Amino acid sequence: MYGGGQVFDSSSVNNELLKDEDPQKLAEFEARIERGEKIEPNDWMPKLYRKQLVRMIEQHGHSEIIGALPEGTWITRAPGFKRKLALMAKVQDEVGHAQLLYGAAETLGKSREQMIEDLITGKSKYSNIFNYPTFTWADSCFISWLVDAGAIVNQLANARGSYGPYCRALDRICAEESFHLKYGHHCVIHLATGTPKQREMMQEAVNRWWAPMMHFFGPSDKMSTHTQILTKWKVKMATNDECRQQFLDMYVPKIWELGLTIPDENLKKNKETGEWEFTEPDWEEFKRVINGDGPCNKERLAVRRTAEERGAWVRRALTAKTKGEEYVAPLA
Amino acid sequence: MTEEALKDLLYKIADDLLILGHRNSEWTGVGPLLEEDIAFSSMAQDKVGQSLAFYDLLHQLGEQEPDTVAFTRNAEQFHNSQFVELPIGEYDFSLIRHFLYDHADYIRFSMLAECPIEEVAQIARKLKGEIKYHVMHANTWIKQLASANEEAHDRLQNSLNEALPYALGMFEPSKFENAIVEAGVYPGEQAVEDQWKENIAIVLEEAGLNLPKWNTLEPVFGGRYGTHTKHLQPLVEEMSEVFRVDPTADW
Ligand SMILES: [Fe+2]
Ligand SMILES: [Fe+2]
Ligand SMILES: [Fe+2]
Numbered sequence: 001m002y003g004g005g006q007v008f009d010s011s012s013v014n015n016e017l018l019k020d021e022d023p024q025k026l027a028e029f030e031a032r033i034e035r036g037e038k039i040e041p042n043d044w045m046p047k048l049y050r051k052q053l054v055r056m057i058e059q060h061g062h063s064e065i066i067g068a069l070p071e072g073t074w075i076t077r078a079p080g081f082k083r084k085l086a087l088m089a090k091v092q093d094e095v096g097h098a099q100l101l102y103g104a105a106e107t108l109g110k111s112r113e114q115m116i117e118d119l120i121t122g123k124s125k126y127s128n129i130f131n132y133p134t135f136t137w138a139d140s141c142f143i144s145w146l147v148d149a150g151a152i153v154n155q156l157a158n159a160r161g162s163y164g165p166y167c168r169a170l171d172r173i174c175a176e177e178s179f180h181l182k183y184g185h186h187c188v189i190h191l192a193t194g195t196p197k198q199r200e201m202m203q204e205a206v207n208r209w210w211a212p213m214m215h216f217f218g219p220s221d222k223m224s225t226h227t228q229i230l231t232k233w234k235v236k237m238a239t240n241d242e243c244r245q246q247f248l249d250m251y252v253p254k255i256w257e258l259g260l261t262i263p264d265e266n267l268k269k270n271k272e273t274g275e276w277e278f279t280e281p282d283w284e285e286f287k288r289v290i291n292g293d294g295p296c297n298k299e300r301l302a303v304r305r306t307a308e309e310r311g312a313w314v315r316r317a318l319t320a321k322t323k324g325e326e327y328v329a330p331l332a
Numbered sequence: 333m334t335e336e337a338l339k340d341l342l343y344k345i346a347d348d349l350l351i352l353g354h355r356n357s358e359w360t361g362v363g364p365l366l367e368e369d370i371a372f373s374s375m376a377q378d379k380v381g382q383s384l385a386f387y388d389l390l391h392q393l394g395e396q397e398p399d400t401v402a403f404t405r406n407a408e409q410f411h412n413s414q415f416v417e418l419p420i421g422e423y424d425f426s427l428i429r430h431f432l433y434d435h436a437d438y439i440r441f442s443m444l445a446e447c448p449i450e451e452v453a454q455i456a457r458k459l460k461g462e463i464k465y466h467v468m469h470a471n472t473w474i475k476q477l478a479s480a481n482e483e484a485h486d487r488l489q490n491s492l493n494e495a496l497p498y499a500l501g502m503f504e505p506s507k508f509e510n511a512i513v514e515a516g517v518y519p520g521e522q523a524v525e526d527q528w529k530e531n532i533a534i535v536l537e538e539a540g541l542n543l544p545k546w547n548t549l550e551p552v553f554g555g556r557y558g559t560h561t562k563h564l565q566p567l568v569e570e571m572s573e574v575f576r577v578d579p580t581a582d583w
Contacts, residue, residue: 068361069361072362074574075358076357077573077574078574079575085377085380085384088357088360088380089377091360091361091373092360092369092370092374094361095360095361095366095373096370098366102366137583190582194582197581198581307361307362307363307364310362310422310423311364311423313424313484313487314364314365314368314423315364316483316484317476317483317484318365318480320484321476321479
């Protein structure tokens with residue numbers, strides 16, 4: 001699970017960091033990427049590259065672990081064995097994704113403990129969409145199908161990036177995400193074609209989640225600048241608008257097919273340009289939520305913080321055991 | 333032995349598995365570390381899946397659909413021990429419960445694997461393999477944490493003391509106990525309990541945890557007859573919250 005938008009705000013790309021890089025090493029590095037080679041943990045890399053990757057992979061990891069919460073609360077309420085077992089497995093996968101991603105970020109020199117610390121103190125972000133509540137079972141179905149679908153669009157793009165450990169983690173993650181999407185799609189089909197009550201639940205969920213879903217891919221390309229170098233380094237593989245367009249193209253017809261409506265009168269595909277047109281999302285709301293003032297930001301972080309506090313004694317016991325042994329960065 | 337006796341046995345096994353699996357799934361996303369989060373979730377899935385195997389068998393014996401049985405009964409219709417319905421508490425309690433429960437289940441399933449009723453034996457043989465891993469997981473963690481530092485040791489000791497009377501409730505004899513033992517379905521709960529006491533003592537000793545004298549403990553009975561703590565009804569309501577919106581709907 002991961003929304004690309006917040007990762008690349010232009011202020012984070014500080015070209016100052018590039019000034020004192022060795023020009024020859026930089027040129028070699030860029031030539032390798034140009035040739036399609038993967039960069040590995042012990043290879044030389046510019047500081048800016050390292051910094052951006054840590055930031056991106058870490059935020060992706062946070063999105064997985066925070067993303068486990070809005071769906072996780074429905075495990076104990078899932079209707080019937082089949083759904084209960086599938087949702088348990090799905091959310092477990094998301095936690096597993098966090099583990100994989102933190103491992104990939106650790107290869108760049110930031111420890112998991114530090115990343116989690118930055119998450120719970122609010123220093124580091126996660127996908128905006130998880131700051132919205134799952135009121136009903138249908139909300140959790142929307143996430144499983146469509147938010148995971150959006151994540152796949154992002155992740156498939158990123159899997160072609162230049163950093164080896166991240167690409168390998170994403171390959172595994174994408175394989176699992178496609179199961180999540182299938183599960184979510186089945187759940188939504190059952191609701192959308194079910195009893196009047198079920199259909200109503202599903203439509204209400206679509207109405208609630210459409211705006212956050214449009215925000216999911218991040219601000220329009222017109223608004224974000226200075227990412228050329230990240231594109232050149234294959235850190236950023238597709239623009240926000242490209243991802244959003246791809247998502248709309250793949251999923252709007254499927255949503256309509258189920259007899260569900262989408263709460264945007266202007267949403268349509270322009271036959272001439274082949275592009276989807278829609279009402280401009282409310283980017284002020286996006287900014288407000290990403291900066292901490294969404295309906296669930298406080299609750300999500302509080303849950304995570306409590307989990308960390310309650311589990312602290314276990315981690316203390318484990319480190320007491322391994323005292324004296326040197327920290328070993330994971331192989332990725 | 334009557335079919336009623338067999339169903340009673342299957343129900344109590346299935347209900348234990350479902351309720352404990354449900355409880356342990358509450359750790360998903362909030363475990364003490366990611367690795368344990370994943371492990372608990374995986375074992376919770378096994379438990380719920382195992383319960384389904386028994387509800388399926390009950391369905392073949394004429395009981396209602398597994399979903400109906402699991403998602404529409406009230407607390408007093410469940411035959412699980414009170415032990416499994418207690419809230420997850422802190423991780424030390426959940427770990428101790430997992431340890432005490434899985435040791436018992438492993439013994440019970442090993443015995444049932446020899447059951448003359450082939451359908452039961454088949455399930456038991458299959459599930460024994462899964463439970464073996466759960467037992468190994470519990471043993472490893474108990475030993476590792478209890479010997480790590482005083483804090484962890486004391487937490488586990490306190491949780492053990494708290495859990496044991498409830499754990500003994502797992503072996504509460506059912507009203508069909510004699511008939512089941514006489515029919516040779518399995519050697520019965522007393523036999524499971526005796527073996528269980530031996531097995532857990534070995535691990536607890538290695539872990540440096542103290543086992544109180546058994547005769548000082550009062551088992552918490554009632555669950556096998558539908559008497560439960562105040563914690564079960566809310567659990568059951570939560571579990572069936574969506575299902576009950578329309579039990580005839582296809583979810
Ligand atoms: Fe996800
Ligand atoms: Fe994921
Ligand atoms: Fe997913």
